Amino acid sequence: MGRFPDPADGQPSMQDATPQHCDILVVGGGPAGSTAAALLAGRGWRVLQLEKDRHPRFHIGESLLPANLPLLQELGVLDAVRGIGLVKRGADFPSGAPGGYSTFRFEDVLGDTPDHAFQVRRDQFDALLFDHARTCGVDARDGLRVEQVAFVGDDVVADCRGDDGARISVRARYLVDASGRDTFLGSRFGSKRRNRRHASAALFAHFDGVARRPGEDAGNISIYRFDFGWAWFIPLPDGLMSIGVVAGPEHFRRRRGDQADFLLDTLRSHPEAGPRLEGAALASPVHATGNYSYACRRMAGPRWLMVGDAWAFVDPIFSSGVFLAMHSARLAVDVVDGSLRAPARERALQRGFQRRVRRGVRAFSWFIYRFNTPAMRHLLAHPTDAFELRRGVISMLAGDVFDSRPVRRRLLAFKAIHGLFSLATLRQRLLQARRHRRQAPAAVERDGIGSGAA
Numbered sequence: 001m002g003r004f005p006d007p008a009d010g011q012p013s014m015q016d017a018t019p020q021h022c023d024i025l026v027v028g029g030g031p032a033g034s035t036a037a038a039l040l041a042g043r044g045w046r047v048l049q050l051e052k053d054r055h056p057r058f059h060i061g062e063s064l065l066p067a068n069l070p071l072l073q074e075l076g077v078l079d080a081v082r083g084i085g086l087v088k089r090g091a092d093f094p095s096g097a098p099g100g101y102s103t104f105r106f107e108d109v110l111g112d113t114p115d116h117a118f119q120v121r122r123d124q125f126d127a128l129l130f131d132h133a134r135t136c137g138v139d140a141r142d143g144l145r146v147e148q149v150a151f152v153g154d155d156v157v158a159d160c161r162g163d164d165g166a167r168i169s170v171r172a173r174y175l176v177d178a179s180g181r182d183t184f185l186g187s188r189f190g191s192k193r194r195n196r197r198h199a200s201a202a203l204f205a206h207f208d209g210v211a212r213r214p215g216e217d218a219g220n221i222s223i224y225r226f227d228f229g230w231a232w233f234i235p236l237p238d239g240l241m242s243i244g245v246v247a248g249p250e251h252f253r254r255r256r257g258d259q260a261d262f263l264l265d266t267l268r269s270h271p272e273a274g275p276r277l278e279g280a281a282l283a284s285p286v287h288a289t290g291n292y293s294y295a296c297r298r299m300a301g302p303r304w305l306m307v308g309d310a311w312a313f314v315d316p317i318f319s320s321g322v323f324l325a326m327h328s329a330r331l332a333v334d335v336v337d338g339s340l341r342a343p344a345r346e347r348a349l350q351r352g353f354q355r356r357v358r359r360g361v362r363a364f365s366w367f368i369y370r371f372n373t374p375a376m377r378h379l380l381a382h383p384t385d386a387f388e389l390r391r392g393v394i395s396m397l398a399g400d401v402f403d404s405r406p407v408r409r410r411l412l413a414f415k416a417i418h419g420l421f422s423l424a425t426l427r428q429r430l431l432q433a434r435r436h437r438r439q440a441p442a443a444v445e446r447d448g449i450g451s452g453a454a
């Protein structure tokens, strides 16, 4: 289906299916979908949640943020997540400090954001949230893909297919698109826009036997910079380490051998990351994600809205994806609930929802797009305590980007200093820009990664 059908398009084809009726259809069984579904069921709505894969299934995005903990608590799963997670007390970034890195610990946040988060295996985390939605009264089914959708009168009509070939049709009053990078509605609307300035791709896997940080920092995420991108080390329970490299297409085009060798060679070439891999062994298949930064033009419309990656994804460098996904789902609950109770309020509720979601994404994006500038390198390597700027940055790293005025003031001051510093390093940036222009940014096909062809 190339475009989103309007009522005049009539019903999708569902000849042999008896319609299932519900108030809300949630497409997707990831963190955003399960959050929205569980909370909407808690408000008394009949919710049907469909997931095309079967839980537990692999997913990337294993490092959570402290700001997500209150929402896990509200959902009633915080203790269960603690049971499957590894405590994450902070993040370390490269610097000239002894050991080659500076640690930003969440205990230094401004305000009352929790002082830790968790690193989780997403197969376990997502299954836990999906099962929890079920215990909240959601009719949550996996192995069922939503294939088509149409708006017919006041209803949303969806055509779904099971992995056993069975088909069901669904009639709902509201549609929550939580389909993640599949961007179910965005693709059908033709409203998804790739970010050409940020056409990165990622290669990642789990490893055994990778050296961890000492003591309480053993659960921290480590970020490494390369000329062509960056890498993450995320410690997981059971001695695993999730490791990934994010880079532009030009780097992946250099690949000649298989993906595992290429990933390892890239990591070993880094003077600080490489030694941590001595004696390490691959513990999973290598996965790839291409063309990964995008946004859909609209986030909501009559009887539908998008949450989490179904609307937009920027970059995982600050581990913001799961938090933003679950937080947007939390905000969406008020919109859907309010709109079903008083349809005349829908537009106003959706406007407020979009403003708030965009604000959070913008706060992270500003840092993401500048992560490799000389000014940001310097400011993260030598964070100043003046005006509590360092604590402001740590609060951003912890996910406190929505409501706290003290944090927003610190981040504004940080931006001003970044601007001044950028002026001072203008020459260096011009040289960097020229280098990037020479390496023409061609497209990497979706979920395909450099084949080795020159």
Ligand SMILES: Cc1cc2nc3c(=O)[nH]c(=O)nc-3n(C[C@H](O)[C@H](O)[C@H](O)COP(=O)(O)OP(=O)(O)OC[C@H]3O[C@@H](n4cnc5c(N)ncnc54)[C@H](O)[C@@H]3O)c2cc1C
Binding pocket: 027, 028, 029, 030, 031, 032, 033, 050, 051, 052, 053, 059, 060, 061, 062, 063, 064, 065, 144, 145, 146, 147, 178, 179, 180, 181, 182, 184, 202, 204, 244, 289, 292, 307, 308, 309, 310, 313, 316, 319, 320, 321, 322, 323, 325
């Ligand atoms: C390389 C990389 C590294 C990342 N690292 C981190 C990190 O460390 N920390 C972090 O917080 N975030 C990270 N992220 C981001 C994170 O993975 C996502 O932001 C997060 O998973 C979004 O949750 P979601 O529920 O919106 O989507 P998803 O988790 O993708 O869930 C969507 C679900 O919908 C299902 N689905 C799709 N289409 C249909 C359909 N038609 N019918 C039924 N079901 C459907 C999918 O199978 C999927 O299970 C990373 C992302 C990438 C690409």
